[in-house]
Amino acid sequence: xxxxxxxxxxxxxxxxxxxxxxxxxxxxxxxxxxxxxxxxxxxxxxxxxxxxxxxxxxxxxxxxxxxxxxxxxxxxxxxxxxxxxxxxxxxxxxxxxxxxxxxxxxxxxxxxxxxxxxxxxxxxxxxxxxxxxxxxxxxxxxxxxxxxxxxxxxxxxxxxxxxxxxxxxxxxxxxxxxxxxxxxxxxxxxxxxxxxxxxxxxxxxxxxxxxxxxxxxxxxxxxxxxxxxxxxxxxxxxxxxxxxxxxxxxxxxxxxxxxxxxxxxxxxxxxxxxxxxxxxxxxxxxxxxxxxxxxxxxxxxxxxxxxxxxxxxxxxxxxxxxxxxxxxxxxxxxxxxxxxxxxxxxxxxxxxxxxxxxxxxxxxxxxxxxxxxxxxxxxxxxxxxxxxxxxxxxxxxxxxxxxxxxxxxxxxxxxxxxxxxxxxxxxxxxxxxxxxxxxxxxxxxxxxxxxxxxxxxxxxxxxxxxxxxxxxxxxxxxxxxxxxxxxxxxxxxxxxxxxxxxxxxxxxxxxxxxxxxxxxxxxxxxxxxxxxxxxxxxxxxxxxxxxxxxxxxxxxxxxxxxxxxxxxxxxxxxxxxxxxxxxxxxxxxxxxxxxxxxxxxxxx
Ligand code: M6R
Numbered sequence: 001x002x003x004x005x006x007x008x009x010x011x012x013x014x015x016x017x018x019x020x021x022x023x024x025x026x027x028x029x030x031x032x033x034x035x036x037x038x039x040x041x042x043x044x045x046x047x048x049x050x051x052x053x054x055x056x057x058x059x060x061x062x063x064x065x066x067x068x069x070x071x072x073x074x075x076x077x078x079x080x081x082x083x084x085x086x087x088x089x090x091x092x093x094x095x096x097x098x099x100x101x102x103x104x105x106x107x108x109x110x111x112x113x114x115x116x117x118x119x120x121x122x123x124x125x126x127x128x129x130x131x132x133x134x135x136x137x138x139x140x141x142x143x144x145x146x147x148x149x150x151x152x153x154x155x156x157x158x159x160x161x162x163x164x165x166x167x168x169x170x171x172x173x174x175x176x177x178x179x180x181x182x183x184x185x186x187x188x189x190x191x192x193x194x195x196x197x198x199x200x201x202x203x204x205x206x207x208x209x210x211x212x213x214x215x216x217x218x219x220x221x222x223x224x225x226x227x228x229x230x231x232x233x234x235x236x237x238x239x240x241x242x243x244x245x246x247x248x249x250x251x252x253x254x255x256x257x258x259x260x261x262x263x264x265x266x267x268x269x270x271x272x273x274x275x276x277x278x279x280x281x282x283x284x285x286x287x288x289x290x291x292x293x294x295x296x297x298x299x300x301x302x303x304x305x306x307x308x309x310x311x312x313x314x315x316x317x318x319x320x321x322x323x324x325x326x327x328x329x330x331x332x333x334x335x336x337x338x339x340x341x342x343x344x345x346x347x348x349x350x351x352x353x354x355x356x357x358x359x360x361x362x363x364x365x366x367x368x369x370x371x372x373x374x375x376x377x378x379x380x381x382x383x384x385x386x387x388x389x390x391x392x393x394x395x396x397x398x399x400x401x402x403x404x405x406x407x408x409x410x411x412x413x414x415x416x417x418x419x420x421x422x423x424x425x426x427x428x429x430x431x432x433x434x435x436x437x438x439x440x441x442x443x444x445x446x447x448x449x450x451x452x453x454x455x456x457x458x459x460x461x462x463x464x465x466x467x468x469x470x471x472x473x474x475x476x477x478x479x480x481x482x483x484x485x486x487x488x489x490x491x492x493x494x495x496x497x498x499x500x501x502x503x504x505x506x507x508x509x510x511x512x513x514x515x516x517x518x519x520x521x522x523x524x525x526x527x528x529x530x531x532x533x534x535x536x537x538x539x540x541x542x543x544x545x546x547x548x549x550x551x552x553x554x555x556x557x558x559x560x561x562x563x564x565x566x567x568x569x570x571x572x573x574x575x576x577x578x579x580x581x582x583x584x585x586x587x588x589x590x591x592x593x594x595x596x597x598x599x600x601x602x603x604x
Contacts, residue, residue: 002099003028004070004099004100004159004192005021005070006068006163009067013063013064013067017034017060018034018060018061018070020198021070025593026387026599028072029072029074031072031073031075031082033045033073035098037066037165041093043063046058046087051072066169069087069171070098071087071100076125076603077106077125078123083123088127089130091131095130096130097163098126100179101176102156105154109132109153109154118131129160132153132154133146133164147213151174158176159176170215173191173213175212177210177349179342179602181208182223184204184205189217190216194366194600200242203241204238205368211225245385251585252590253386254392254592258574261392264400265570267382267384268381268404271401276408288313289336289355290318291338291348292320294472295390296348298468299465301317309462310406311410313409320338320347323351331357334357334358336360340363340365340371342366342599344370344600345371345601346604347601348371352374360374363381365382390477396570399570424566432571439578445579446586450583450586452501452503455474455483455502456494457474457507458487458490458506458532460525463565469573469576473576479594479595487525487528490528490531495531498532498536505576505579521565522545542572543558543559544571546561
């Protein structure tokens with residue numbers, strides 16, 4: 001949802017900014033631009049298109065100067081074209097700004113500024129920021145105070161970086177409900193929407209709070225409150241390194257991130273003790289709400305199945321954007337769990353703010369993100385940076401965190417589950433490594449079905465949310481229409497859509513008679529598979545059942561028969577991720593940058 005960067009330092013400003021903003025391309029790839037201050041003048045280069053294409057035309061990295069700001073755009077207000085690209089400037093090009101977020105009252109502000117003679121060039125909400133800054137400077141405020149006065153007039157979410165030609169040594173920045181982090185390095189200082197932008201230069205960061213003014217200078221960073229008081233900010237060290245935000249020999253980040261999953265599971269398991277501690281204070285919880293969007297919602301839905309089967313805690317899962325209709329039943333014995341990779345999703349952030357009467361827990365990947373600051377407790381999923389827009393390894397890490405959470409919540413209630421669960425999760429990295437080595441089989445299936453126009457994904461019980469996730473991955477990166485359904489539900493309507501042109505992916509985990517899950521879903525799933533087969537659909541069966549009934553299947557992908565129903569969600573999603581990835585490749589698409597999407601959705 002747009003990425004911003006600002007830099008003041010001794011490095012070559014054009015190339016530092018270009019390199020940094022490229023690291024944020026996953027946040028938006030409609031347009032890109034850089035503005036620097038060079039010999040007292042603002043130098044501006046921007047255009048619509050992906051970063052490398054724009055760079056070929058206008059050589060972004062060659063821009064000169066001693067400080068500057070940069071932006072990648074995911075369009076909200078105004079089409080992706082050159083004029084709507086950031087940075088935006090005031091009328092005499094003395095001020096340049098970049099913005100991530102939405103200015104909700106921009107129309108009112110714009111009308112007012114137009115009536116005062118300010119001339120607007122773009123269709124964006126963001127341009128008001130540049131003119132407002134000029135207005136306050138014209139009113140007699142200095143640049144810093146103009147920033148403070150300006151944000152007092154704004155409603156909405158924003159992370160803003162600004163430069164002014166009469167202020168040649170500083171980049172100013174401020175945020176409200178949009179991500180912004182400060183990076184402190186020997187060679188200069190940064191602001192950015194996300195840490196990978198400056199990981200090459202530093203791991204030392206400050207997480208500013210909303211409405212704190214950041215003054216970025218070459219050799220120091222000052223943070224002030226809106227009354228101008230200097231604040232003492234905590235400097236933290238990020239565990240990530242530069243390599244983690246690079247492709248490391250893979251063709252795409254998505255493929256790298258899929259392949260990292262065995263290690264991610266091991267890493268996420270390190271949070272065991274933290275989760276156990278959090279759970280030790282939750283003995284009086286009698287109801288749980290999970291709140292999340294997209295892939296995180298599917299991880300949460302898996303959590304609901306586990307909690308309902310293995311504990312006596314009533315659990316519900318609500319889309320973050322729908323949460324406001326469900327707040328009446330929250331109380332101090334309710335645990336509300338917010339699942340979010342980024343920790344910045346606007347819908348989830350606004351939901352957590354509505355749930356303060358309950359106890360809140362965030363399951364988040366990004367350190368210091370907004371949702372973590374709102375929650376009573378946080379479980380960090382420790383998946384490392386995920387750059388591909390489609391969530392893969394972070395989904396697995398969310399699942400592992402949720403399994404651990406349920407394990408500890410069930411410890412006293414269902415001791416058998418506790419022991420079986422821990423020993424099974426520990427085997428997951430091996431299962432995933434095995435199936436990653438069988439990647440060629442998935443490639444073959446992907447090639448065969450690359451031109452199929454419609455897919456269904458079926459699963460029952462614990463694996464049903466995985467069917468939803470498989471369908472979401474396919475839609476997102478291949479643009480093929482796909483639906484996930486509980487296997488038993490298809491006959492209640494959607495079966496009418498099934499014919500020989502439809503591919504149906506059936507997820508049929510092994511039933512293990514010794515497992516406490518033993519819900520015996522396999523036979524029912526296979527019966528549902530027969531129902532679609534007799535309507536001529538093409539069947540792709542994913543199973544870990546050793547004596548599976550395979551004769552009616554068009555394509556088969558088998559997994560270790562130890563992968564039983566209980567643990568199947570953490571394993572079965574991996575071949576589904578690969579299936580989507582390779583279909584996307586065979587269709588000639590870029591799986592890392594699907595059309596219309598951005599990694600982090602910071603608008604409601
Ligand atoms: O950062 P979050 O987990 O809160 O993001 C939620 C969704 O926007 C996200 O999962 C989205 O569905 C992904 N693109 C899925 O691959």
